[in-house]
């Protein structure tokens with residue numbers, strides 16, 4: 674929430690043709706009563722794409738799932754992991770780990786409303802819950818209700834006393850717990866999430882689980898997505914490097930500008946590109962100063978990329 678949007682996904686899709694992309698969490702009532710184009714709109718190239726719904730009212734979730742399926746999403750994912758106060762106030766997100774029966778009813782009504790897969794993203798447990806018990810209870814309940822797969826953020830959420838940000842770092846990661854879940858449920862697709870910083874770390878997990886989900890690493894260092902298709906899917910990567918990927922992304926940016934959108938809407942999701950390379954800071958600075966101007970065009974993006982090219986040339990001359 675508040676980080677990714679359709680432009681971020683369109684950018685990530687240029688970097689990997691195969692990765693499955695997820696929307697931020699959208700509440701069921703927002704889908705039912707809100708501005709659907711803003712909440713659910715996406716570009717065709719974003720497939721395969723899952724929408725993540727938040728809520729705990731089975732009927733509302735079923736309605737929102739049906740609407741999302743009409744919009745062409747490939748998967749509905751239910752959020753049982755978000756720890757924010759706002760979400761707890763609405764009795765959804767991570768606090769639902771305490772109520773597997775209710776989550777199961779939500780899954781069952783959504784399954785009855787759509788033909789596409791319905792999956793659940795959860796934590797190991799919350800607060801005083803024993804992860805050995807809580808995760809199995811949640812998993813068994815939603816699977817009995819027809820859930821098609823699980824994504825597990827491999828740490829507990831501490832609803833008492835930690836902020837959402839702290840809840841993404843402080844409760845310790847326990848990958849073994851997710852491995853045990855998968856071993857117990859060999860026929861269920863289980864995807865592991867949390868703290869995976871490199872593709873190699875993700876690949877190692879595939880010995881134990883069916884998939885991995887990257888959050889912050891994908892956002893902060895999108896360049897690593899350039900090798901997802903070869904490392905995880907055994908296919909040819911779509912672009913040899915980030916320069917080629919940006920060039921391939923230009924038509925999307927141009928179309929957004931032509932439709933009256935601003936460059937910054939898109940380039941704000943690109944600031945992490947080139948991280949760790951010479952020129953990365955100049956790239957970010959150029960986008961942060963020039964890219965935010967209302968009339969900024971493709972030339973600004975090209976000039977920012979040229980900063981990296983020049984820095985690399987300078988370095989190779991020195992070397």
Ligand SMILES: Cc1cc2nc3c(=O)[nH]c(=O)nc-3n(C[C@H](O)[C@H](O)[C@H](O)COP(=O)(O)O)c2cc1C
Pocket residue numbers: 674675676696697698725752754755794826841866867868869886887888889890
């Ligand atoms: C700013 C921010 C917003 C997030 N919003 C969502 C969300 O809407 N839905 C969700 O399931 N997870 C959300 N997460 C959690 C991530 O999806 C992920 O589970 C968590 O960051 C751990 O994975 P990572 O270490 O790969 O980032 C968010 C994380 C961050 C940092």
